[in-house]
Amino acid sequence: AQRVTQPEKLLSVFKGAPVELKCNYSYSGSPELFWYVQYSRQRLQLLLRHISRESIKGFTADLNKGETSFHLKKPFAQEEDSAMYYCALSPRRGYQKVTFGTGTKLQVIP
């Protein structure tokens, strides 16, 4: 069975500092990876997915199959980035059930 690990429950950074939210997974196939975000008092929503290879709100994430990681990065943190971030995995394309990690709360200090 697949597993998604987010080792940090809380990550505090200063505004303008780089951000890296860690996500490691255990699965031997070709998974699809996602990052979801939940801002305060808002719904959980998709931030980005690895197959799109896009940058959303300045965030990027690269799938590293060798290290089985999908870390979320942003070069300069903004206060509005403060939120709960969840990494999620689908074991194969077309499989709609995803496994979520335990989440990392990002706190950007002004």
Add this chain to the structure above:
Amino acid sequence: DVKVTQSSRYLVKRTGEKVFLECVQDMDHENMFWYRQDPGLGLRLIYFSYDVKMKEKGDIPEGYSVSREKKERFSLILESASTNQTSMYLCASSLSHRTGTYEQYFGPGTRLTVT
């Protein structure tokens, strides 16, 4: 714009009561999901439905059941509520296609307290 609505934002029930949580989506999505969201545990899937009257157990189905009689509506039922079912419950929906895993759209959540 996809809309997923949940019947209640806050619910307080007593131990042993039967509890119904309702979820409705308006985008004709095939898939619907029920999750629990608990601090430190993340999102855990309770049940998943991929079509009307079709369901699959998730990671933590014990103590829960579901019903999907219409495509747009997915209900979560706690047959006999217990205090360890106090949690935030999130409903989600998504399209279904064999070529990709689609974005899940979430409802606002129902915070259930069982006393």
